[in-house]
Amino acid sequence: MKGKAWKFGADIDTDAIIPARYLNTSDPAELAKHVMEDADASFPSKVKKGEIIVALKNFGCGSSREHAPIAIKEAGISCVIAHSFARIFYRNSINIGLPILESPEAAEKIKEGDEVSVDLESGTISNLTTGETYKSAPFPPFMREIMDKGGLIAYVQWRISSDNV
Amino acid sequence: MGMTIAEKILAKHAGRDNVRPGELVNAKVDLVLGNDITAPVAIKEFRKIGVEKVFDKDRIALVPDHFTPNKDIQSAEQSKILREFAREQDITYYFEVGRMGIEHALLPEEGLTLPGEIIIGADSHTCTYGAVGALGTGVGSTDMAAAMALGEAWFKVPPTLKFIFDGKLGPWVSGKDLILYLIGKIGVDGALYRSMEFVGPVITALSMDSRLAMSNMAIEAGAKCGIIAPDETTLAYVTPRAKRAFEPVYADEDAEYEKVYTFDCNEIEPQVAFPHLPENTRGVSDAGEVILDQVVIGSCTNGRMEDLRIAAEILKGKKAHKNLRLLIIPGTQNIYRQAMHEGLIDIFLDAEAVVSTPTCGPCLGGHMGILAKGEKALATTNRNFVGRMGHVGSEVYLSNPAVAAASAVTGKISAPWEVL
Numbered sequence: 331m332k333g334k335a336w337k338f339g340a341d342i343d344t345d346a347i348i349p350a351r352y353l354n355t356s357d358p359a360e361l362a363k364h365v366m367e368d369a370d371a372s373f374p375s376k377v378k379k380g381e382i383i384v385a386l387k388n389f390g391c392g393s394s395r396e397h398a399p400i401a402i403k404e405a406g407i408s409c410v411i412a413h414s415f416a417r418i419f420y421r422n423s424i425n426i427g428l429p430i431l432e433s434p435e436a437a438e439k440i441k442e443g444d445e446v447s448v449d450l451e452s453g454t455i456s457n458l459t460t461g462e463t464y465k466s467a468p469f470p471p472f473m474r475e476i477m478d479k480g481g482l483i484a485y486v487q488w489r490i491s492s493d494n495v
Numbered sequence: 496m497g498m499t500i501a502e503k504i505l506a507k508h509a510g511r512d513n514v515r516p517g518e519l520v521n522a523k524v525d526l527v528l529g530n531d532i533t534a535p536v537a538i539k540e541f542r543k544i545g546v547e548k549v550f551d552k553d554r555i556a557l558v559p560d561h562f563t564p565n566k567d568i569q570s571a572e573q574s575k576i577l578r579e580f581a582r583e584q585d586i587t588y589y590f591e592v593g594r595m596g597i598e599h600a601l602l603p604e605e606g607l608t609l610p611g612e613i614i615i616g617a618d619s620h621t622c623t624y625g626a627v628g629a630l631g632t633g634v635g636s637t638d639m640a641a642a643m644a645l646g647e648a649w650f651k652v653p654p655t656l657k658f659i660f661d662g663k664l665g666p667w668v669s670g671k672d673l674i675l676y677l678i679g680k681i682g683v684d685g686a687l688y689r690s691m692e693f694v695g696p697v698i699t700a701l702s703m704d705s706r707l708a709m710s711n712m713a714i715e716a717g718a719k720c721g722i723i724a725p726d727e728t729t730l731a732y733v734t735p736r737a738k739r740a741f742e743p744v745y746a747d748e749d750a751e752y753e754k755v756y757t758f759d760c761n762e763i764e765p766q767v768a769f770p771h772l773p774e775n776t777r778g779v780s781d782a783g784e785v786i787l788d789q790v791v792i793g794s795c796t797n798g799r800m801e802d803l804r805i806a807a808e809i810l811k812g813k814k815a816h817k818n819l820r821l822l823i824i825p826g827t828q829n830i831y832r833q834a835m836h837e838g839l840i841d842i843f844l845d846a847e848a849v850v851s852t853p854t855c856g857p858c859l860g861g862h863m864g865i866l867a868k869g870e871k872a873l874a875t876t877n878r879n880f881v882g883r884m885g886h887v888g889s890e891v892y893l894s895n896p897a898v899a900a901a902s903a904v905t906g907k908i909s910a911p912w913e914v915l
Contacts, residue, residue: 346880
């Protein structure tokens with residue numbers, strides 16, 4: 331995947347990603363219209379399919395609302411790179427199949443507007459604007475398995491169908 | 496090698512003799528929880544799995560508490576998904592409006608969160624149940640869906656941080672202040688991916704309501720859970736109300752902690768968290784002049800009996816400042832009724848407060864007390880993020896109920912001793 335980077339700061343909370351005033355619906359398309367709105371009001375109108383969010387530490391802190399990664403995924407964001415993720419957001423992203431990468435170095439060095447490419451298999455992040463490459467922490471095999479199956483629901487279907495419960 | 500409480504609870508539920516931090520395990524869950532915002536998404540995902548029935552209709556709790564009583568047509572549609580699913584699956588612990596409370600006030604009160612258990616909830620404040628010695632942790636809707644089908648969930652075994660609270664509590668200092676102080680010290684990601692254990696003489700002397708307020712905000716330090724080992728106070732609380740048999744779990748003598756923090760509580764005064772993160776704490780004496788438009792006393796953090804009694808003690812015979820709205824929200828119907836019997840509701844009405852039915856309402860900027868641009872609120876809730884209670888240009892400050900009540904009287908952030 332390859333796309334332009336949108337840069338955010340530290341401790342971007344789930345209220346900033348999708349404010350509670352929009353949680354009276356769970357329709358992904360409606361949620362995507364307001365993605366990151368309280369961090370940057372113009373973001374929903376300027377973000378394009380395939381682009382990448384890069385943020386500093388503790389991205390997605392706060393509430394458990396899965397509406398947050400759903401809104402990001404539905405808006406067409408291909409991947410989120412951060413110094414670190416809050417744990418529920420991290421789980422939710424894996425469970426719904428939103429690619430996320432933890433890389434303090436990439437989070438610090440990538441600037442807004444940089445062209446970034448990501449190889450999920452190897453966890454390598456390339457900054458095409460500066461020519462730098464960064465490594466991200468590899469996913470444990472179990473999490474990879476969930477992601478490879480297409481998310482937790484597909485994984486559970488597989489377990490039930492293969493009598494692997 | 497010994498295990499911490501979280502490690503032991505996970506090992507037991509995973510059918511293992513022991514587990515180590517960093518391991519990934521599948522573990523049985525004792526209760527799965529969802530609310531009117533998260534459960535509709537979970538129900539949609541559950542239907543995709545292709546099983547007819549939930550794994551155990553007695554081990555799922557559905558609580559419509561966030562936008563209820565239904566605040567608008569869209570919310571009503573979300574709640575309806577919950578209601579119809581509860582009926583279809585004959586869910587034992589579905590709490591309809593009129594029987595419901597704020598989930599994390601209600602479920603402990605109902606005896607549905609017990610020592611030694613694993614409870615997952617599609618709500619980040621599920622960590623509240625650490626106060627009764629359970630591993631309670633927040634998950635998302637898809638996790639909830641999978642757990643409703645399988646009765647289990649995947650967990651990464653967290654390293655544990657130990658927090659020792661030494662000394663004695665000062666006047667008007669409660670569990671809320673201890674957790675705000677802690678978050679102020681370690682930051683909003685200071686316990687990221689970790690389990691926290693709260694110990695020491697101050698914790699032993701702490702009431703159940705204060706413990707629940709403390710564990711409730713473990714997530715505000717990024718933690719997976721915040722556990723207090725069951726003791727006499729815990730057992731006196733859970734035993735008469737327990738809906739299931741339970742077995743308390745304790746840390747081993749030689750358990751390994753990633754880090755141990757010791758706090759001298761003699762030094763801690765009532766805390767106020769300034770916008771826009773719970774880590775921006777200072778003692779109430781250092782709050783300066785912050786003029787308020789609204790005070791909210793309630794939420795899954797501080798909407799319990801002890802909280803209302805403290806607020807009433809301060810508000811008795813006084814009125815909320817004329818330039819300020821005071822909202823008081825009992826956490827459950829039982830708390831509401833008890834407050835009425837004790838005469839607290841009269842004290843609140845005499846103080847010209849609004850007393851509402853239980854709801855999460857204003858805490859997450861849902862309804863029942865939304866802030867306009869530029870307005871400031873002091874709340875006994877748990878988050879003060881940008882726009883949390885309304886307009887993106889509004890501000891939320893966090894405190895305990897005593898500081899909130901005192902501030903409602905003066906119209907600005909004030910210490911309890913300033914009004915008594």
